[in-house]
Amino acid sequence: MKYSDNCTVVDHPLVKHKLTQMRRKDTSTAEFRALLQEISLLLGYEATRDLKLTDEPIETPLAKMDAPVLEGKKLVLVAILRAGQGILDGMLQLVPSARVGHIGLYRDPKTLMAVEYYYKVPNQLADRDVIVCDPMLATGNSAVAALNRIKRSKPGSLRFVCLLACPEGLANLREHHPDVHVITAAVDEKLDEHGYILPGLGDAGDRLFGTR
Template sequence: MVKVFNHPLIKDKLTRMRKIETQSTKFRDNLNEISQLMAYEVTKNFEMIDIEIETPVAKTVGQKLKDKVVLIPILRAGLGMVDGLKQLIPTASIGHIGLYRDESTALPKQYYCKMPDCLKDSNAIILDPMLATGGSASEAIKIVKSFNPKSISFMCLVAAPEGLNKILKDHKDINIYIASLDEKLNDKCYIVPGLGDAGDRLFGTK
């Protein structure tokens, strides 16, 4: 399932992020806020269980999430999406995946992977602001699948059609959530119009 958002608040905040003059602090703030807005759709089909509680007035039956949630940012830009989701799902655990591109093969290589023990049978949400060629995202999904989570969702801000097609080819069984499906990749594999290098803009490293 692919969901491309068409929400006024997401469009407004993403436009702010795209602007070349937007500084790191505002870029980070808007990334957090968009992540939270997207989270309502990403989590809407998570299973619930009934629990008995007592309000100041009476006993009643409420609901809580049945399964654990694990947030998995792809380093380093994916880290910018964690705080917004963690505020909404404070019980979520966090895993990390680090990938780099092998210059000789142009394929993604794993340099770091640390997952919580609860990932098995949990709802995993993989986070990366950019989906360009799709190589790193596809490899990250493959890694997460090896831990046998209950479900996998991939969540990004801007995607190129080439990257989306790569994931759809490699992983037909996951849910993909995109704030904006952009036009294409340029000859340097940057998303057009995109928003530049999300990691550099997020952490002020360029």
């Protein structure tokens, strides 16, 4: 479902059901982790819908044919640490041959701005399709910072996959990166005074790793 020009909400019944299970405060760490991987497969399906194809001659057990295969350089998946790893793990099940990168960012508790502490992505991003993964698009500052960094390497295309978004985060990302499309499971109501999505599901990193 198209939410806005820069955002698609994947409103499949299985996505909605699994997201509800993740929102429950009594969902265990193991259940939360498994559900995130399952939803990530479904989000990844939508995020890769328009990857370019070319025909390649092959032989089936019965005949020769020209069959579609992915065209060009391998896809790159970039996780924003630490919670982005949960989406990355799910999407790698869908695209196991993808190259992988990581960007370490934390949110300054006073300014809510993103501070980078780690950056390791494949050397050659030029002309590659890149999908950035992070469960929450809240203020949008981490997403904007990550996309700023990646764009220096001139990727062929950029998409952002998240579990939850909110209007404030989408507006921030659209202002700075109008060319980057967001694929998400839901757009929630708003941010609270601490920069958390409401109604949300709490801190995705803490729930994914059992650190709170």
